[in-house]
Amino acid sequence: MPILGIDREKCINCDKCYQICPMDVFGKIGRLVYVAHQEDCMCCFLCDIDCPVTGAIIIDGRRSRPIPFPY
Secondary structure, three states, X not given: OOEEEEOOOOOOOOOHHHXXXXXXXXXXXXXXXXXXXXXXXXXXXXXXXXXXOOOOEEEOOOOOOOOOOOO
């Protein structure tokens, strides 16, 4: 579970993490994106890679599961 949360001061609510996550880890209330299902994270880091603001998604650098192949 490397997704620890979202830094509200840095997040611009662009929805990119919400849209790109293959496991629906993120939820949305109105325009506010939040971490809804942290335990479902498969550690692909697509949310962090696609995020336009560095450091808006708070992640733990360790992978909790092996990398799924092919990905």
